[in-house]
Amino acid sequence: MRLLITGRPGAGKGTQAVNITKFYNIPHISTGDMFRAAIKNQTALGMTAKGYMDKGALVPDEVTIGIVKERLLEPDCKNGFLLDGFPRTIAQAEALDKILSEQNVKLDAVLDVNVAREILVRRMVGRRVCKTCGATYHIEFNKPKTEGICDNCGSALIQRADDTESTAVNRLAVYDSQTAPLLAYYEKQGLLKTVNGDQPVDHVFADIKLALSK
Numbered sequence: 001m002r003l004l005i006t007g008r009p010g011a012g013k014g015t016q017a018v019n020i021t022k023f024y025n026i027p028h029i030s031t032g033d034m035f036r037a038a039i040k041n042q043t044a045l046g047m048t049a050k051g052y053m054d055k056g057a058l059v060p061d062e063v064t065i066g067i068v069k070e071r072l073l074e075p076d077c078k079n080g081f082l083l084d085g086f087p088r089t090i091a092q093a094e095a096l097d098k099i100l101s102e103q104n105v106k107l108d109a110v111l112d113v114n115v116a117r118e119i120l121v122r123r124m125v126g127r128r129v130c131k132t133c134g135a136t137y138h139i140e141f142n143k144p145k146t147e148g149i150c151d152n153c154g155s156a157l158i159q160r161a162d163d164t165e166s167t168a169v170n171r172l173a174v175y176d177s178q179t180a181p182l183l184a185y186y187e188k189q190g191l192l193k194t195v196n197g198d199q200p201v202d203h204v205f206a207d208i209k210l211a212l213s214k
């Protein structure tokens with residue numbers, strides 16, 4: 001399975017990616033997670049990315065395309081992958097088409113997790129993530145068993161630097177102007193599968209499996 005998962009910021013891409021990658025046994029490639037790891041490790045890539053991410057802006061295409069191209073050449077991607085949060089611009093989508101055609105492979109489907117923008121700021125501002133294993137929670141919708149502590153590994157939960165209200169609003173605007181045009185791009189290729197992301201996590205996943213089985 002060679003899949004993409006797209007959707008507005010906070011729609012649940014990362015949450016569903018955990019289920020999808022386990023079910024299909026494919027690696028999860030999240031450009032956002034790659035940038036956050038680079039920031040944590042204080043690499044040059046991290047320093048570049050941080051300036052854009054803190055404002056809710058996109059990291060430049062040439063930087064992002066480069067890291068994805070490198071990642072897709074790793075052996076674990078040979079039999080499939082799930083790209084989460086990439087592509088995010090038409091230029092990135094065209095670059096991905098080129099990378100895949102050079103490898104003689106094609107995408108199987110593009111999943112669009114569709115959630116109305118009105119509820120997404122609340123999802124982002126209430127999100128908490130484990131600083132060790134990256135598991136995702138929400139202070140209202142997906143509470144950990146003990147407040148502030150990860151169910152999986154017992155580490156502390158933290159808030160992402162870009163999950164403030166003003167940055168979240170900006171990220172939604174950036175999605176509308178730069179990422180939303182991808183829906184028509186993939187619809188034209190016959191790859192787009194839209195699922196309703198405004199329902200409980202398990203129901204969203206059930207709809208994803210159904211969409212991918214068709």
Ligand code: AP5
Binds near residue numbers: 007053197
């Ligand atoms: P990225 O990390 O990709 O962030 P995003 O697209 O803004 O999406 P999020 O990760 O915020 O949301 P999500 O859809 O994964 O939702 P989640 O499952 O966590 O990118 C961050 C930044 O990196 C970008 O702004 C940009 O600067 C840079 N970047 C990344 N990729 C780039 C690229 N390709 N090009 C250029 N720049 C790039 O869920 C959200 C919350 O809701 C959680 O609390 C969760 O528990 C809860 N939740 C999930 N599902 C449900 C549900 N069904 N019901 C109720 N609550 C739910």
Ligand code: MG
Binds near residue numbers: 014030
């Ligand atoms: Mg995410």
